[in-house]
Amino acid sequence: MNFADYFPVWNKLTPPQQHKISSCLFDRTIKKGTIIHHGSMDCTGLLFLKTGRLRAYILSAEGREITIYRLFDRDMCLFSASCMLNSIQFEIIIQAEKDTDLWIIPPEAYKQLMEESAPVANYTNEVMATRFSEVMWLIEQIMWRSLDKRIAGFLLDEAAIEAADKLKITHETIANHLGTHREVVTRMLRYFQNEGMVSLSRGIVEITDKERLEILQHD
């Protein structure tokens, strides 16, 4: 696969624009756990995921985390080039959740392209609108849904992403995704275990009754 297959508006670029991007594009492999972007002062560039998984999260002054969204194969990461847009005024952290292969376009090159190409600017707009929708969904979750439903939903999503019912994940990690404390997650998971919905062992949460978790999630 080459870059043209990952960039939906490639065919709307002029040959000189295509040439410019091809000549400044580079690829990189990021090890699981690496933080590749840290806050708005950091301007890594546009990231295009070939394979792997990235997590975007924010951090409170006390070090609590909450996951804002995740990026999968073929997604474009826009906020790793936040210097490109003057109006971005927030600090997001992006970390590889798996070993990740990606292409990087330097921010200046993309910014210039966006300024001269309406298709690129509109594509960027759609990507931002997608992230915006994810963030609005998150606000709804935080505001209106109780934590038992959010944990049930998180476990089901993880099982779908990993295509496995036995999840290698700590209570601390779940808490960091959901913006809560480890103790609260542990208490809830023990309740789920007593109800027969999961089975817990060190570093493992195994889903044992998916149907009931689904009912709980949508209750």
Add this chain to the structure above:
Amino acid sequence: MNFADYFPVWNKLTPPQQHKISSCLFDRTIKKGTIIHHGSMDCTGLLFLKTGRLRAYILSAEGREITIYRLFDRDMCLFSASCMLNSIQFEIIIQAEKDTDLWIIPPEAYKQLMEESAPVANYTNEVMATRFSEVMWLIEQIMWRSLDKRIAGFLLDEAAIEAADKLKITHETIANHLGTHREVVTRMLRYFQNEGMVSLSRGIVEITDKERLEILQHD
């Protein structure tokens, strides 16, 4: 003032583009309290505020509200034209908080303009990034700040917007802005009153010790 003064990229349009926008632009006066946009099925168009104030909020299944952002003179309201962007997947409601004068550009005309003009697409991008930043700020507020600080901050913001320390506002309205219940707001305001920071009467919250509210807010 004419429309060109409200649209920062007006001078980057071609004369035919300027003509097209001028010919489909119309103005409207909206009475305080009117809901001018309700969810993603509604596609009113791009709104440019001359004077007045709009509030964008979301609603839970149970009817609880939370304010997402507010728009003031010279702001552009993008999500009232959400049909323009395929990736917008959330339901926002926009209501006039004051009598409001605005210009409206029909969504099809703006969409076409955005598709052919990189400056317009990039301007739209910056507007969306501004709203994105406001929404990220809101998530931080909801996640990491206690309600006493959020109410203190809300009262101080209102006093600044209204340029008055005596605010005509009900506890219900404050609860709707902050996504909480009236009873919780009433309890907190009574605590503020006991501490001498506000004085309460029917439909009025008067700030009596701004300095202490500020200290509380940033504590």
